[in-house]
Amino acid sequence: MYGLLKNFYHFLFKFVHLKFSYTRKLSSLALDILTAIIYYNVKMSTLDRIKELEKQQSQILKQILAVRSMLPGAYREVYCKCGKPNCWCHKKGGHLFRRITWSENGRSKTKAIPEEDVSWIKELTENYKEFQKKRRQIKELEGILKELLGEHAKAVIKKSSRLRDYLCQK
Numbered sequence: 001m002y003g004l005l006k007n008f009y010h011f012l013f014k015f016v017h018l019k020f021s022y023t024r025k026l027s028s029l030a031l032d033i034l035t036a037i038i039y040y041n042v043k044m045s046t047l048d049r050i051k052e053l054e055k056q057q058s059q060i061l062k063q064i065l066a067v068r069s070m071l072p073g074a075y076r077e078v079y080c081k082c083g084k085p086n087c088w089c090h091k092k093g094g095h096l097f098r099r100i101t102w103s104e105n106g107r108s109k110t111k112a113i114p115e116e117d118v119s120w121i122k123e124l125t126e127n128y129k130e131f132q133k134k135r136r137q138i139k140e141l142e143g144i145l146k147e148l149l150g151e152h153a154k155a156v157i158k159k160s161s162r163l164r165d166y167l168c169q170k
């Protein structure tokens with residue numbers, strides 16, 4: 001039963017990796033699932049979980065380092081009425097302004113951007129969000145690793161103590 005379950009998880013790992021390695025969003029979903037499996041799967045040995053975690057960490061790190069362009073902030077569209085007295089915008093919603101807004105030292109900053117840069121700005125701000133998400137994931141995994149290493153140390157010490165009669169706890 002135990003072996004079967006282990007095989008099933010290994011299959012699931014491979015399946016999830018294969019299935020979701022194509023797009024960034026889905027692969028981070030896959031990582032969430034893998035984290036959950038590693039964290040809650042008590043059937044898997046501590047050592048296996050540590051090894052799986054290591055793989056996962058290096059995979060995320062690779063993805064983080066692959067990000068070559070990013071900007072903090074968000075794309076916003078705002079409609080403003082202008083100062084011209086007879087302009088159409090006073091009756092209708094206003095002129096469209098495209099902006100990027102971000103926070104710097106606790107202060108909100110805004111810059112107008114040209115229309116042709118909209119998709120570029122969106123892409124770069126999306127990259128930044130993804131980058132930050134992956135940083136949080138690495139931190140989470142570090143926490144899990146710390147716990148697992150504690151468990152692993154206990155197991156190794158217990159095993160070593162059994163090697164000598166005088167070390168055995170009775």
Ligand SMILES: [Zn+2]
Pocket residue numbers: 081082083084087088089090095
């Ligand atoms: Zn106007």
